[in-house]
Structure formats: structure tokens, C-alpha cells
Amino acid sequence: AAGRGAAEALSFPADFQWGCATAAYQIEGAVKEDGRGETVWDVYAHTPGKTTDGGTGDVACDSYHRYQEDIALLKALDVKAYRFSVAWSRIFPSGKGKPNQKGLDYYNRLIDGLLAAGITPHMTLFHWDLPTGLRGGWQSRDTAYAFADYAGFIAGKTSDRVKHIMTVNELRCFTDLAYWNGNKAPGLRLPMDEVNQVRHHGVLAHGLGVQAIRAQAKAGTQVGLADNATIFVPAIETAEHIEATKKAMREENAMFLTAIMEGRYIDSYLSAQGKDAPKVQAGDMEAIGSPLDFLSLNVYTSNTVRAAATPGGYEILPHLANSPRMASPWLYMTPEALYWSIRSVSELWQPKKLYISENGCSADDPVAPDGKVYDADRVTYLRNYITHLHRAVREGYPIDGYFLWSLMDNFEWEDGYTKLFGIHHVDFKTQKRTPKLSADWYRELIRTGRLV
Ligand code: GBH
DSSP, rough: THHHHHOOOOOOOTTTTEEEEEOOOHHOOOTTTGGGOHHHHHHHHHHHHHSSTTOOOOSSSSSHHHHHHHHHHHHTOOSEEEEEEOOHHHHTSSSEEEEEEEEHHHHHHHHHHHHHHTOOEEEESSSSSSBBTTTTTTGGGGHHHHHHHHHHHHHHHHHOOOEEEEEEEEEEHHHHHIIIIISSOOOOOHHHHHHHHHHHHHHHHHHHHHHHHHHSTTTTTTEEEOOOOEEESSSSSHHHHHHHHHHHHHHHHHHHHHHHHHHHHOHHHHHHHHGSSSOOTTTHHHHHHOOOOEEEEEOOEEEEEEOOOOTOEEEEEEEOOTTTOSSTTOOBBBBHHHHHHHHHHHHHHHSOOEEEEEEEEOOOOBBBSSOOOHHHHHHHHHHHHHHHHHHHHHTTTTTEEEEEOSSSSSOOOTTTTTTOOOOOOEEEETTTEEEOOHHHHHHHHHHOOEEO
């Protein structure tokens, strides 16, 4: 038929917020500058054997000094929005007490630079770099109160210009992986009752943070969080498997997203934990369930779910040896995760507005003789995922934007610099940033608003 090609291109709304994401410890470097305090990640990365290649965030992408160059990269991509995180220990070097003006100045320069370039800032307040001055870390309930004080303070200082604030990034990563699995800072392996208490302090920090931000931010500031809910995709798109998928989503995320969206710990979680269940004080669940202006999801991978034989039951199917995956062993390529994450949370909890706050992948990034990285695998990954994002947009779910992780290669936590997620290659000797093929591809998507 005539015009077939154009008709089949997947178009996004003109005001769709295409963006890129980063996080402070992964890109800033300058860890001892202008009064920044020590964080659990400084200690962890400097402990021999904790990161694969011995890498640390001491220098990373040196964005603390090169942020203007990074804004220029964003502008060249034509992105509408940028998601960055604030290093708590630049603002309160020991986590609480007297604010550090020089740290605040840095974020003011960054925010003003973004706005001058026509880029909307989306600001995360905690992306895992916990100040070591907070004794006991997330094992201590005091840390949740300290977070709220910091959150309210920074919202008060920046919300004249920053209208999208996320409290925390990925509860599961800074609680379970840090205090149970032990492969993220501070690297502990606590018993389950203590892990549940850490989780509770995490969601409590989020909730008290929302309240503090609302109390101190300018009118019109929108508050949410960036969560990495465990995501499920139905084995077959039939009513019974879809029901099982939603049930899995709600129950497997009971200690994090479900608690936040429902303001309570659901019975299946409490009965499964028994005597290990978290100790909750009066007012906690009300704070945790504070209504949000938006919900942001970090979406990388998922598992398939089928309805199980028992009524209302579900079974999570394991990944298999030959299931396709990207360069990080955990990163199975499951593009439908982007659609089903949005649909499941929408049907379960009806959030007012949604963003994908992270999506992207590690890939083999060969540098070609012409000096460019032709990361065709990353382009394939992104195209597949964004096709399923388009389905969610087309079906009318309230999804306003998408942030690609990441603007540039950076410090990938316990993997050091061995797994890279950037759409810009960074030469860590010279700090030169070079667009990869995926950056060219993303720019084209943004400029045309169409996925072809
Ligand atoms: C996000 O985490 C982070 O927000 C971001 O900082 C990070 O750079 C990016 O993704 C890429 O990883 O082998 O079982 O320990 C992603 C979610 C969940 C990915 C835990 C790594 C470890 C799996 N992460 N997962 S395991």
C-alpha cells in the first residue's frame, strides 16, 4: 500500500521526554574536593577485592569538573531531560549537621547550565552514596530521619528550578544487595530479621523524604522515586497468565514498591517473614504510603511468569543457559519488560504519571580503527525495548518520558570499569567523550520522534 513505510513507523508524542541518566558516584570523581564527605562507596571501592578491576569512583568521568562538557553532549543529542543524582555528602559531609555551601554551589551550576541549554533536570537525592558519618548506615533508623532532613533542605534550595525530584534510587540495591547479598557497599551479610529492618528504614527514608520535600519545596514540585521493582512478563498474553504476572509483581515487591503504593506490608509478606518481619512504629506506614506525583521505573530485565496449578498461584520461570543476554551476566534481553512493567504497575496501583528512569545495557564495545565504537548490539537492545515502550504509549498508559542509562561510560559499582553502559565512549586516560553508534541512533529517534 502507498505510504506503507511511514505508516509503520512508530511515532511518539512530540512532547515525550527523552532523556539520559547518570548518578553522582558513578561520574563525578573529585571525591575529596570542596568539602565532600566520605561515603560507603569510597570505603568499599578502596577495599581490595571488592571491585572486579580495583576501580573506584575517585576520578570516574571527572564530571565534577567537566559538567559543562557533559551538558554539551546532552544538547548535541537533543535530549529534553537529564536525570542526575546529588551526592548527599557534598551537601552534608557527615550526613547531617551544617550544610556545605560549596557542594550546593556545584549542583546550582549544573542545574543552571541544564536550564540554559533547555534541558529539564530530574534530580535523584540518593543513589547509594551514603555518608559514612551516619553511624550504622541503613541499619539505623536515624538514617531515615537524616535523609528526610537532607531531602527537605535540598528541595528548598533547588525547587525554584527543579520540578521533578526522586527521593531514592533502587531500594533493593542499597538494602538487600548491600546488607544481605553483600556485593554492594557496605557489603554486609546480615540475618533476615536485620535485613527486613534495613528495608524498612529504606522505605521509611523515602516516605519521610516525600513529606519533607512537600513541606519545603516550592509549589508545583513533583515528587516520586526511582524504583527497580522486579518485573515479570506473562508466558502467554492470556487472562490467567496476566493475572499471575500482576500477582507476582505485587508479592515479589512487597517490601518495597507494594509497601509504598499501598501504605502497608501485605499479609503474604508478613506471614512469610514471620518473626523476622520488620518492626514498625506508629506513623511509619502512613509516611511510606505518601501519595506520589509520579513513579519512575528502572527497567533492565525481567522473568517470565505463568499461572500455576494452585488457584491464584504463579510460577516464575528460570532463565536458561542460552537465554539471550547482554555483557553483564544478569542482563537478560527481555524487551517486553518495558511494556509489562508499565502495564502491571498501572493496573495494580494507578500511578498518576510514569517515567522510565533507566533503561540501557552493557555491551561489547569494540573501538573501530576510525576511533568510533559501533555498538550494534546496544542499538538492537534499545530498539527492541523502545518498541515495547511504544506499545505502552500507544495504549494510553500515562508514561511521560524515558531516560537512557547511561549518557556515558562510567563506574559500574562492583564491576568497576569492566562493564560499560554508555552511549558515549569515555577514554578514562584522557577523559575524551566520543559518541557511539547508539548515540547517533538515539539522536535520530529524538529528532524524528519515530522508531523505524
Ligand atoms: C542500575 O541498577 C543502577 O541504578 C545504576 O546505577 C547502574 O549503573 C545500572 O543499573 C546498570 O547496572 O548479579 O544477582 O547481584 C541495575 C539493577 C540490580 C543490576 C542488581 C545488577 C545485580 C544482580 N541492578 N544486579 S546479581
